Amino acid sequence: MSAILLIAVPLLTAFVSILFKKYSHYMLIAVSFLSVFALGYMDLETITIGGFDAPFGIVLILDNYSLIGLYLVNILFFIVAVLNCKEYKKLSSILLVSLAGLNGLLLTGDLFNLFVFLEVAGIAAYLITTTNKKPLATFNYLVQGTLGSSLYLLGLILLYAMFGTLNMSDMAREIGTSGYGAGVTALPFLLMFIGFGVEAKLLPFNSWAKGILASSNSLSGPMIASVYAAAISLVFGRLLTNVFVIEGTLLTIVMGILVFSLVAGEAMAFSSKKVKEILLYSSVSQAALVVLVFMTGFAGWAVYLIIGNATAKLVLFLVTNIAAKQLGDDEVDTFKGLFTNNKVVGLAFTAVTLSVVGLPFFFGFVTKMNILENMFLSGAYVWPALILITSFIEGIYFIRLLLNLWHTDGDSPEVKFDFVLKYVVVVIAVLTMIFGVYTKPVQDSADDLVVYSITEGGNF
Amino acid sequence: MTVELLIILTLVLGLVSYFMGRFNKVYGAVVTIIASMFVFISVGYMANDILDGSTFNYNAVKYLPVFATFTVSYLGIFFAILVTFVFAMVSFFNPFFVEKYKYPAVYNMLYIFSLAGVLGVFFTDNLMVLFFFFEFVVWSGLFIIPLGKSKKAAVSYYAFSTAGSFALLYAIFIMRDVAGTYNLYAGLASVSGTTQGTYVMILLSISAFSKLGAFPLHTWLPAAHGNAPHPFSPVLSGALVKLGAFVAILALVKLAPVGDLQSVFGSYTDATFLYASQYAVAILGAMTIVFGTLMAIRQDDAKKLLAYSSVSNGGYILVALSIGGSVGLAGGLYHIIAHALASAAAFLAIGAVSRVTGTSKMSELGGMIHKMPITYMVYLIAIISMAGIPPMGGFISKWLIFQAVIDNGLILIAVAVFFGSIGSFLYVFRPLAALFLGQELPQHKDKAKIPPFFMLLPMIILSLLIVYTGVFPNYILGFINDVMAELGVDALVIGKYTIQGPNGVLHPTLVASVFGVGVLIAFIIFIVLKKSRKVGLMDTYTAGNFIYTEELMHYSLDFYAPIERLYEKYINITEDFYKKLENKVVDFGRMVKYFFFTNKPEVTVFWIVVIIGFLLWGDL
Numbered sequence A: 001m002s003a004i005l006l007i008a009v010p011l012l013t014a015f016v017s018i019l020f021k022k023y024s025h026y027m028l029i030a031v032s033f034l035s036v037f038a039l040g041y042m043d044l045e046t047i048t049i050g051g052f053d054a055p056f057g058i059v060l061i062l063d064n065y066s067l068i069g070l071y072l073v074n075i076l077f078f079i080v081a082v083l084n085c086k087e088y089k090k091l092s093s094i095l096l097v098s099l100a101g102l103n104g105l106l107l108t109g110d111l112f113n114l115f116v117f118l119e120v121a122g123i124a125a126y127l128i129t130t131t132n133k134k135p136l137a138t139f140n141y142l143v144q145g146t147l148g149s150s151l152y153l154l155g156l157i158l159l160y161a162m163f164g165t166l167n168m169s170d171m172a173r174e175i176g177t178s179g180y181g182a183g184v185t186a187l188p189f190l191l192m193f194i195g196f197g198v199e200a201k202l203l204p205f206n207s208w209a210k211g212i213l214a215s216s217n218s219l220s221g222p223m224i225a226s227v228y229a230a231a232i233s234l235v236f237g238r239l240l241t242n243v244f245v246i247e248g249t250l251l252t253i254v255m256g257i258l259v260f261s262l263v264a265g266e267a268m269a270f271s272s273k274k275v276k277e278i279l280l281y282s283s284v285s286q287a288a289l290v291v292l293v294f295m296t297g298f299a300g301w302a303v304y305l306i307i308g309n310a311t312a313k314l315v316l317f318l319v320t321n322i323a324a325k326q327l328g329d330d331e332v333d334t335f336k337g338l339f340t341n342n343k344v345v346g347l348a349f350t351a352v353t354l355s356v357v358g359l360p361f362f363f364g365f366v367t368k369m370n371i372l373e374n375m376f377l378s379g380a381y382v383w384p385a386l387i388l389i390t391s392f393i394e395g396i397y398f399i400r401l402l403l404n405l406w407h408t409d410g411d412s413p414e415v416k417f418d419f420v421l422k423y424v425v426v427v428i429a430v431l432t433m434i435f436g437v438y439t440k441p442v443q444d445s446a447d448d449l450v451v452y453s454i455t456e457g458g459n460f
Numbered sequence B: 001m002t003v004e005l006l007i008i009l010t011l012v013l014g015l016v017s018y019f020m021g022r023f024n025k026v027y028g029a030v031v032t033i034i035a036s037m038f039v040f041i042s043v044g045y046m047a048n049d050i051l052d053g054s055t056f057n058y059n060a061v062k063y064l065p066v067f068a069t070f071t072v073s074y075l076g077i078f079f080a081i082l083v084t085f086v087f088a089m090v091s092f093f094n095p096f097f098v099e100k101y102k103y104p105a106v107y108n109m110l111y112i113f114s115l116a117g118v119l120g121v122f123f124t125d126n127l128m129v130l131f132f133f134f135e136f137v138v139w140s141g142l143f144i145i146p147l148g149k150s151k152k153a154a155v156s157y158y159a160f161s162t163a164g165s166f167a168l169l170y171a172i173f174i175m176r177d178v179a180g181t182y183n184l185y186a187g188l189a190s191v192s193g194t195t196q197g198t199y200v201m202i203l204l205s206i207s208a209f210s211k212l213g214a215f216p217l218h219t220w221l222p223a224a225h226g227n228a229p230h231p232f233s234p235v236l237s238g239a240l241v242k243l244g245a246f247v248a249i250l251a252l253v254k255l256a257p258v259g260d261l262q263s264v265f266g267s268y269t270d271a272t273f274l275y276a277s278q279y280a281v282a283i284l285g286a287m288t289i290v291f292g293t294l295m296a297i298r299q300d301d302a303k304k305l306l307a308y309s310s311v312s313n314g315g316y317i318l319v320a321l322s323i324g325g326s327v328g329l330a331g332g333l334y335h336i337i338a339h340a341l342a343s344a345a346a347f348l349a350i351g352a353v354s355r356v357t358g359t360s361k362m363s364e365l366g367g368m369i370h371k372m373p374i375t376y377m378v379y380l381i382a383i384i385s386m387a388g389i390p391p392m393g394g395f396i397s398k399w400l401i402f403q404a405v406i407d408n409g410l411i412l413i414a415v416a417v418f419f420g421s422i423g424s425f426l427y428v429f430r431p432l433a434a435l436f437l438g439q440e441l442p443q444h445k446d447k448a449k450i451p452p453f454f455m456l457l458p459m460i461i462l463s464l465l466i467v468y469t470g471v472f473p474n475y476i477l478g479f480i481n482d483v484m485a486e487l488g489v490d491a492l493v494i495g496k497y498t499i500q501g502p503n504g505v506l507h508p509t510l511v512a513s514v515f516g517v518g519v520l521i522a523f524i525i526f527i528v529l530k531k532s533r534k535v536g537l538m539d540t541y542t543a544g545n546f547i548y549t550e551e552l553m554h555y556s557l558d559f560y561a562p563i564e565r566l567y568e569k570y571i572n573i574t575e576d577f578y579k580k581l582e583n584k585v586v587d588f589g590r591m592v593k594y595f596f597f598t599n600k601p602e603v604t605v606f607w608i609v610v611i612i613g614f615l616l617w618g619d620l
Helices: A005-019 A021-039 A064-084 A089-107 A111-132 A135-163 A168-178 A182-200 A207-213 A220-242 A248-270 A275-295 A299-327 A343-357 A363-377 A382-406 A419-437 A440-449 B003-023 B025-051 B074-091 B094-100 B104-123 B127-142 B151-179 B184-191 B195-212 B220-227 B232-240 B242-254 B261-265 B276-298 B302-323 B325-357 B373-387 B393-407 B411-436 B453-471 B474-487 B508-528 B561-570 B573-596 B601-616
Strands: A045-048 A059-062 B499-501 B504-506
Touching (some): A005 A021, A005 A089, A021 A064, A021 A089, A059 A064, A064 A089, A064 A220, A064 A419, A089 A111, A089 A220, A135 A182, A135 A207, A135 B601, A182 A220, A182 A248, A182 B601, A207 A220, A207 A275, A207 B601, A248 A275, A248 A382, A248 B601, A275 A299, A275 A382, A299 A343, A299 A419, A299 A440, A343 A363, A343 A382, A343 A419, A363 A382, A363 A419, A363 B151, A382 B151, B003 B025, B025 B074, B025 B104, B074 B104, B074 B232, B074 B325, B074 B453, B094 B104, B094 B325, B094 B453, B104 B127, B104 B232, B104 B242, B127 B151, B127 B184, B127 B232, B151 B220, B151 B242, B184 B242, B195 B242, B195 B276, B220 B232, B220 B302, B232 B242, B232 B302, B242 B276, B242 B302, B242 B325, B242 B474, B276 B411, B302 B325, B302 B393, B302 B411, B325 B373, B325 B411, B373 B393, B373 B411, B373 B453, B393 B411, B393 B453, B393 B504
Antiparallel strands (some): A045 A059, B499 B504
16 A cells, blocks of 8 residues: 555545535544554555656655654544544544645655645644634744744755755765765754754744643644644654754754753743643653754654653643643642542553653653663763753652642542543553563664665655 | 562552452552561561572572563662561551551552562662662652652652662663673672762762752651651651662772772871761761751651651661771661661551541640550650660660771761760650650540550561560671671671670670669569559649649640750751752743743744854854
C-alpha cells in the first residue's frame, strides 16, 4: 500500500464530508481508524510523486523514523477523534484536513512540501482552537503561526537561492560539498529554526501557547499539546539531525534558546496555580528537552521521549479538560480531591505523571536515564546536570499537583468521566508501566532509530 | 531463595495486599505483616546461611534484565536485617491503623513496595539498579506520608530525597565514566583517591545528608516524620533514613578521604590530622547533633520531638563514620542499630498512645501510664537508649563514638557530641513526664486502655532487643567486625564480655548487672514501703490551692523556655533559606510569564528581531 494514501484519503474524505455533513463524524472515525490500520500494510520505501525523479520531484519517505511517528500521531489522533467526535461534530472535516497535514509533515522529504503541509496542518489547528471560544487567543495563534511559517519559508528561499534544491537529502549533500562555512547558512537556518520554534513552543516564540492551551477543551487541548506537538517535534528532529548545520554563533543562539526554554518552562510551571497552565508550561520545557536531545545526537531516545510526552500529555490534558469543563475552572484549589471519587482515572493520571517525572517502574524513567547516560558518556557533563535540575523542579510541582488531586480537607468535587475515556487512560497508563519494566524492546530499537535512513528516492 | 526472587515476591505480595485491601482493609494490612515477616525471615535465613559458609548462589539472576545483578555483602546483610526487622515489627501496627486512612489498600501496597525497594538498594552491586530502587523507595514513601497529616511534608520529603537521589545519580555517572562499568565496587575503587573521587564523595555525601536528614538538608525530616501516619514514622526513622547511612558508608569508608592535612601542617606540629573531608563531614555532623538537639527541646508534638532526635542521631552516625577507624566505624554501625531499635520503639509507643487519644501533642496528654503501663515501659527503655544511658544499646554506641572522637583530639566535636547527649536527657524525658506521667486527663480517661496484644508484641520485642544490645553487645559487634573486615577496616578488639577502646575497657554486662542490682533494690524498697494513696485531682486538701475543674496543669509546657529564648530567633534560618529559594524560582517563572506570555504578537516579533540581529551582528 502506498504511503501517499495516508495524505490523499483524509484530504479527499474531508472534501466529501462537506457534502454529507450528517455523516462527517463517522467518516472521520473510519478514516482515522483506517489510517492506523493501513500502516501495518505499508512497506518502507521512498515514493516519488508524479514520476519526477528526485531531486526534481517531491518525495515521500517512509522509513523507520517516519513509520513510528505515523503510528504515534495516527493512534493519538484516532483516540482524540473518538472521544470528541460527538461533541465537536462540526469540526470533522477540519480534523480530516489536519490528519492529512500531519501525515504529510511526517512523510515528506521535500523542504517546500514541508512548508505546504505546515500550513495545511496549521490552518486546521487554528480552526480547531476556535472551539476554545477565545477569538483573541486564536487570532494571536494565527498571527504567530503564520509568522513562523513565513520565516521558515524565507529561510528556505535563501537556501534555495544558494543551493538550488529543495529535496532534504540533496540539500544536505549540497551543503556538505559546497564548501560554504557555517556562517553563510546560519541565517536561513536560524529563520527556519525560529519558524519551527514557534510551532514547537520554544521560548520566546510561544506566547500563543498560553492563550490556546490554558483555555483549551477536550478536543483542542490534547490535539495541540499532544498530537501536534508530537508531529512537529518529530519533523523538527528530522531537520535538526539531517539538514541543519548548527555551528558557531548560531549554536550559541540555539543553545541559549533551549536552556532558557528548559529552565524558564519549569520555573513558570512551578509558579502556576492552574492545572492547565502547569501542564502547558511543562510542555514548553519538554519540547526544549526533545530538541536538545536531537541536537546532541540521540535521535532514538528523542523519539521515545516524544512518544512518552505525547501519550502522557494526551492523558493529562484529557482528564484536566474534562474535569475543568464540569467544575467551571481549572484552579488547583478547585481540583483538590478530584480523584477521591474517580480512583481509576486518578491512578492512571498518577502513573502517567510519574512517568513524565521519570520515576522508576515507568516508561519515563527508562528514557530519561538513557538520555542522561548517553549524554554523560559522550562527554557533555553540563547537560545532564541541567536536565537533572530541571526535572527536580518538574518533580516537585507535579508531585504537589498529584497530592492535591488525591487529598482534600473539604468535599471532593464530583466529576464524571465516561467509559471510553477511562478505558483509554488506563490502557495508556498500563502501557507506560509495562514498558517501564520490560525495557528490552525499547533499549534494542533505540539504537536502530538513531540514524534516519535518508534516501533521495525514485530511480535516482 | 535468591535475592532476585525475594524482591520479585515482595513486589507481588505488595500487589496482593492492594487487592486484599480493596476487599477488606484489615486483611490487606495483615498481608503486610505476612510479607514483611516473610522478608525478614528470608533475609535472616540468608544471613545465617552465609555466615555458616554456604555456597548457595544468592546472587543468581534469572528473570530480571541482565544488567540487574546482586551481591550479598556483609554490609548489605547488616543493613537489610536491621531494616527488614524494623519493617516486620512495625507491620504489626498496620491492621490497627489502616482503617483510618483515606486509601488503606494503597498504604498496604506502598508499605511493602518500600520494603522491596530497600532490599534492592542493599543487595545490588549495580549502580543503576541501586539508583532505581533508591528512587523507588522515594516514591513509594512519598504517597504514604500524606495519608497522615500533611501534604506539604510529603512534597518537601520528595524534594530533598530527589535532590539526594539526583546527586547520587550524577556520582554514578562519574563512576561509570571512569570505571567503564556500573559495578558498585569497581566504580568506587576506580575513582577512589582521584579528582573525580572528590566530586563523587561530595555528591554521595549530599545524597547521604539528604536521606539521613543531616544539616543543612534536614528540614524535610521533622515534617515528614512528624506528619506521617503513625506506623510509618517508625519505618521512616528506623529504616528508610538508614539508606542515608548506607550511602554515607559508601562515601566515607569506601572512598579514600580527600585533602591530606598531615602533609601540609605535619611539619609544624606533632598533632595527628584527619583528612579535610573527614573534618568537613564531622563538623557538619556535629552541627546536625546540636541543631537537632536544640530543636527537639522546643517541640510540643512528641512525634516531632522524636523526629528531631532522629536528626540529631543522624549526626552521631555521620561523626562516627567520618572519623572512621575501627572504633569510630564500629560505633557508627552500632549506633545505626541502636537508634533504629530505639526510635522504632519510641515512635511505636507514641503511635499507640495517639491511636487512642487522637493526638501526640504533649500539652494535650498526660497520665497515660495508668492505662498503658507497658507502653510506658517501652517508651522508657527506648529513651534511655536514645539518651545513651546504660544498660541500653545506645550507651554502647555512644561510648564507642566518644572514644573515637576523643582519641582523635576533636575537642569541638566532642563538645557537640556531649552536648547532644546531655541535650537528649533534656528532651526525651519530657514526653515521658508530660505524656505518660502526671495527671490523667478526663478527656482521655475512658478511651485509654492497654493496646491489643499484637501491638504490644513488637514493642516488647524491640524493648528486649534494646536491652540485649546494651547488655550483650559482643555478638552483634562480632558481626560488625565481619562487616568492617569487608570494608577493609581493622576489627574492634572485643573480649567475651568486654569492649576494648583506645582509652579503656568497657564491661557492658558488668555495668548492666550493677544497674540491675540498683533497680532491684529500688524495686524492693518500692514493694516493702507503704503504698502511696491514689487521690482524685480535686483532692487538693494539703496544697492550699482550690481547684474547680479537672483541667490540665501542665508543668512540661514551655518547660525549657529560658533555654529556648537563647536561640529562638535563629531556628528558622534554614527553613527560610529554602523557602526563599523556592520563592526565587516562583519569581523567575512569573517574570518570564510577564515578559513573554502576553497576548501581543508584536512581543514575539520583537524577540525574533533581537535574535536575528544578534546573529547578524557578527561573531562573538
